[in-house]
Amino acid sequence: MEKILKEKRIFSDIQINQIKWKDIKHIEFEDDDIIVCCYVEPFITSNEQCPEHYAIHITRMVEETDDEYVARMNDLKEYKFFLETAKKLRYNTYLKLKDEFGNE
Numbered sequence: 001m002e003k004i005l006k007e008k009r010i011f012s013d014i015q016i017n018q019i020k021w022k023d024i025k026h027i028e029f030e031d032d033d034i035i036v037c038c039y040v041e042p043f044i045t046s047n048e049q050c051p052e053h054y055a056i057h058i059t060r061m062v063e064e065t066d067d068e069y070v071a072r073m074n075d076l077k078e079y080k081f082f083l084e085t086a087k088k089l090r091y092n093t094y095l096k097l098k099d100e101f102g103n104e
Helices: 066-101
Strands: 005-015 034-040 053-063
Touching: none
Parallel strands: none
Antiparallel strands: 005 053, 034 053
């Protein structure tokens, strides 16, 4: 199995004032970078109060690292083991039920 592309946030910022070019011009952009810039209205929750602000997030698709690849492969092995174990348990239950109820 090959490495996959993953979305990686390369820049994120929150400001009271609008985002300007000077705030992001230091970034070496690539053609497929995704830029999300938005205004967030003030809100109050039961735990916190958030004033109005502007947010910017820049993401880029990058190849997963060796460590991420190994972790994903381990997760996949665990998932396959789980599926096999669950199938065996269901089959054993089926056999027990078949013995109990026969051809009723």
